[in-house]
Amino acid sequence: MKTKPIVAGILAGATALVGCSSFWAEKAITSSPSQLAIISDVGDAPQRMMLDQNWDDKTRMDFWFTPQGARILPYTWFVWLEQKDKQTLFRSAEHMESLRYLPMAESSANPGGLPIGFTKEVDKDSRTAWMGLNCAACHTNQIDYGDKKILVDGAPTLANFVGFFSELVGALNQTYEDDAKFDRFARNVLQDDYSQSKAKALRKQLGEISFALSERENVNRLPTNYPQDFTSYARLDAFTNIQNAGTAFALDDVTNRNAPIAPVSYPFLWGTHQSDVVQWNASAPNTPVVGPLVRNIGEVVGVFGHLQIKKAPWWQRLFGHDFRYRSTVDMINLGHLEAWVKDLRSPQWLDTPLPPIxxxxxxxxxxxxxxxxxxxxxxxxxxxxxxxxxAVKTPVREIGTDPDMAWYADNHMAKTLILEGSKEGVLFGSPFGAEAPAIKIPVNGVVGLVLHDPLTALKAGLIPMEDKEKHLSGGSNAETIKSYVQQHLAEREAIAADNAPPPKDGTEQFIEKDLQGLVYKARPLNxxxxxxxxxxxxxxxxxxxxxxxxxxxxxxxxxxxxxxxxxxxxxxxxxxxxxxxxxxxxxxxxxxxxxxxxxxxxxxxxxxxxxxxxxxxxx
Structure with a gap:
């Protein structure tokens, strides 16, 4: 079954509605954070101890609240959304803490007083503000010891993203359905611009976005034979979420999905930029310039980066452009976020109030x-x-830990649909068959985004690089980024070939999951x-x-x-x-x-x- 063209339609519709009718409300919220706190009463953020991790206060705040192009719903909607079955705001400090996100006070960087990693991004054309997540939401944590709360930048979160998203969808659906709840929501969102006609238009748009988010929740549902709290706190199957963002949504077929049944802990970030490979299964090379950019774009695609892959118009196909790749990803901001991660250092026990070693x-x-x-x-x-x-790559058979993440990363398959017959790497590689490993579809989409805007991609990729001239070839920017993309794809294929199981000779005993070739990455333990x-x-x-x-x-x-x-x-x-x-x-x-x-x-x-x-x- 095909899904509606939800991403384009909803973004355009919400832009028309929020960008026009609630511009005053957004302006009021962003210009008066203290007044917002009085109006909304979301509770206080705790005082936390910061550690010396090679970041100053400005870098830390920038990392927490710089948007990366993930758009979940209009910002003012999230600011005023109530919890399901309650009149308390969804973003209340108590509620966010119960989901183990990290409440923060209002500031110029965070006017709505949202948790760490919850961002505000204003569309440059429509001036619509969107709420989304950035990498800090999943890679910042708090450790409590006695009466001290210690914040650790780059540490794996304890948050329950699946629970958060389920509760968000439930709150939106109930707000759409319940007249009294919607009336409070509409009057807060529209404020002085409120009218019955604009409230009606708002409700229509709310229904459409509620449907789109419910659809996403359904695509990433667990099989019925898995416990419903299987993912829960401190882990997520982000790999399959990224796969589904490509196979089910970018290709516009919600049946083209895989179940997220291999959740993993969120990795810590210090040392990520310095490693030759990333991902738990060591599947992605950190190729200069484009490696970190491709990794980060893929992460955004998995958390509401709204990747679209469409057949190009006939006149573009005459010039060899078979597909149009679109997304809300902000590549320049991703370059800055990577540069900050590059400078991040591990936390030191000796800097904390924890007992002496x-x-x-x-x-x-x-x-x-x-x-x-x-x-x-x-x-x-x-x-x-x-x-x-x-990094050391340890065979899964040797290390003996749960094999599912490594196995499903390689063995989840999906239909290629409109991509069938086109090159896996857009300009490079073998042609897609009718089916392919699911991860190859979002990789194709990410490469398409990079090649679609090579000037921006090159600029973003060079931000974390110290010797930028070293990474500029003598050709055009397009040729430079193309050469790095080709190198990156070749390195990915080499990793896949190294990890592939050897051909069967007829003597090997059958096992349920063939683990030959699969590896997990062993990181330094700083x-x-x-x-x-x-x-x-x-x-x-x-x-x-x-x-x-x-x-x-x-x-x-x-x-x-x-x-x-x-x-x-x-x-x-x-x-x-x-x-x-x-x-x-x-x-x-x-x-x-x-x-x-x-x-x-x-x-x-x-x-x-x-x-x-x-x-x-x-x-």
């Missing part, structure tokens, strides 16, 4: 780390964190103490449990608490907002939730494990 124990732990851990996890001194490094829960799928709550024999690790624990456990190094597991279950009710390991594997250090004595943990606090 036992240095004698840590010294013994260093020897144990060098013996049992360093072959996979490099130790990078603080002064060298800005240098490039080559700041590892601030990144619980552990393993790529968040199935182990703390470092102490990670050092237990896999079969003896806890099979259930609470997630969502910010209270830090400095002894076991992670968050407390006896309280929280959702219970993580390794096992199904029948006692089998839940697919995607395995806590097995990663046996390094598990043969040590308890005293040696404590020594190793003390040392890892130093990293």
């Amino acid at each position: 036992n240095m004698a124990q840590a010294a013994k732990g260093e020897v144990l780390f060098n013996t049992h851990c360093q072959q996979c996890h490099q130790v990078i001194p603080r002064a060298r964190e800005g240098e490039k490094y080559t 700041g590892i103490w601030a990144t619980a829960p552990y393993l790529h799928n968040g199935s182990v709550p703390n470092l102490w449990e990670l050092l237990q024999k896999p079969e003896n690790r806890v099979a259930s624990f609470w997630v969502g608490s910010r209270k830090f456990d400095p002894v076991n190094v992670g968050f407390v597991t006896t309280e929280g907002l959702n219970e993580f279950q390794v096992l199904t009710p029948a006692g089998a390991i839940q697919a995607g939730n395995s806590n097995r594997g990663h046996e390094a250090g598990t043969d040590l004595s308890d005293d040696e494990k404590r020594q190793l943990i003390e040392y890892m606090k130093m990293l």
Whole structure:
């Protein structure tokens, strides 16, 4: 079944409505944040301790609130939207904290007092303001210890995005359906511009956006045999969300989807720019100039970047342009965000009010780390964190951790539809067949966006680069960016070839999932103490449990608490907002939730494990 051309229609319709009828309201909100706080009473943001991570206050605020082109709904709608079954605002500090986003006070960078990573972006043509997310929403966290709240930039969030989105859709749908709720919403959004005719137009547009977001929720639904809290706090199947943004929405067929059944922990950001590859399965090269740009555009596409791939008009096809690639992605801002991430450094335990490290124990732990851990996890001194490094890629069969993320990243398939017969890399590569690995479709879309606007892409890609002249060829900007795209695609294909299973010779025993060739990336462990829960799928709550024999690790624990456990190094597991279950009710390991594997250090004595943990606090 085909979906309506929702993205274009809704963006245009909301632009017409919000851009004209509520411009005064937007202006009032943005010009008077203190008055907004009085009117809306969203509650106070907590006072937090900031760590020295090589960012000044301006860089930190810029990273938190710079829009990257993700557009969820009109900004004033989100500012005044009430929660479902309540008159309390959706963006209230208490509600955002319950979803484990990080409430913030109003400021010039954040006039609506939205949480960290929730952005305001004004369309340059229509002047419509949109609410969206940027990378800070998923890669900033707070650690609570005693009465101290410690903010860690670049750390994996504890947030529940699926819960947030489900509640947002529910609130929008109820606002559309309930007369009294809609009347409050309309009067707040339209303010002095309110009239019955404009309220009617607003309600129509609200219904259309509610439908579009409900459709997105349905495309990314879990199979009925999975527990409905399967994704929950501190993890998300972002990979499949990105795939579906390409296969189901960019290609305009909501049946062309895969289920997001391999959620992973949000990775920490420090060291991301410096690594030769990114993603848990080491599938994306950090090719100079375009590597980080392609990675970041792909991330935006997965969180409401509104990618569209359409057949080009006949007259464009005469010049070899078969498709039109469109998106709301802001490449220049992505370049700035990457530059800030490049400068980000890991958090240091010694800078916090956490209990002092036992240095004698840590010294013994260093020897144990060098013996049992360093072959996979490099130790990078603080002064060298800005240098490039080559990540260790560990075979999934060898590491033994849950294989689903790596397997589905390679084995999710989708129809190519209008792309069939065209080149996978737009200008490069083999032609698409009727079906292809699902990830290749959003990659095609991202490459199409880069090649569609090579001047902007080159400018954005060069922002984080120190030696910009080194990365400029003697040809045109279009040829320069084209050469980097070609290099990037060649490196992606080389990774895929390296990770491909060898041909069957007829003697290999059949297994349910063929794990040959699949790998997970082993990163340096700088700041590892601030990144619980552990393993790529968040199935182990703390470092102490990670050092237990896999079969003896806890099979259930609470997630969502910010209270830090400095002894076991992670968050407390006896309280929280959702219970993580390794096992199904029948006692089998839940697919995607395995806590097995990663046996390094598990043969040590308890005293040696404590020594190793003390040392890892130093990293």
